[in-house]
Amino acid sequence: MSPRSQSSVAAARKPxxxxxxxxxxxxxxxxxxxxxxxxxxxxxxxxxADLLVIASGTSARHVKSIADEVVKFAKKxxxxxxxxxxxxxxxxxxxxxxxxxxxxxxxxxREFYGLERLWTVGDREPGMDAxxxx
Numbered sequence: 001m002s003p004r005s006q007s008s009v010a011a012a013r014k015p016x017x018x019x020x021x022x023x024x025x026x027x028x029x030x031x032x033x034x035x036x037x038x039x040x041x042x043x044x045x046x047x048x049a050d051l052l053v054i055a056s057g058t059s060a061r062h063v064k065s066i067a068d069e070v071v072k073f074a075k076k077x078x079x080x081x082x083x084x085x086x087x088x089x090x091x092x093x094x095x096x097x098x099x100x101x102x103x104x105x106x107x108x109x110r111e112f113y114g115l116e117r118l119w120t121v122g123d124r125e126p127g128m129d130a131x132x133x134x
Contacts, residue, residue, distance in 0.1 A: 018050050018099040021079055025102055028073035029055050032066045034104065040119045049101045054115055056107045060090040066104045067093035 022039070029037050034055035043050045057063035064087055071081055074097050082096040091109045095102040103115060 021074070021077060021097060021100050022051055022053070024073045024077045024079075025053050025070055025097070025100055028069040029053070029066060029102075029104075031073075032062070032069045034066050035107075036110075038116055040116065042119055045119065049096075050099045052101050052103065052115070052119060054103045054105070054110065056110055057104055060106065063093055063104050063106060064090040067095055067102070070095050070097075070102050070104070 026037065026039075034057060037053065037055045040052040040054070041050070042048075042052055055066065057066050067084065067087065067090075071084060074081060074095075079097055082098055084093065084095050086093040092103065092105045092113075095104070103110075105113075
């Protein structure tokens with residue numbers, strides 16, 4: 001492969017920045033009417049991603065459709081998913097987009113695993129100190 005064609009392949013694979021990717025993910029979730037969309041900034045907590053996006057679907061079919069839409073929107077933005085897990089059962093589908101990881105879950109599964117609580121343990125509200133916390 002010539003250097004010129006290598007650079008065009010690299011440019012085609014160049015992912016959107018995290019901010020643009022986040023926008024595409026949110027657009028996809030809103031397009032298919034995902035419920036209770038929540039974003040969690042995990043920079044400094046883990047090296048696996050910068051942002052977790054968690055949303056709920058109303059049924060297994062809805063969860064799968066939402067995840068499929070996230071993948072479609074990401075591909076349009078030039079981002080190939082690193083992996084998609086859970087599509088078969090569609091109770092919890094994880095879409096790994098590198099800097100952004102999307103979890104689409106049924107409400108009962110979401111409540112059971114409590115990802116929001118897991119990733120926000122130790123986070124405090126602005127202005128909150130130990131004296132007023134307890």
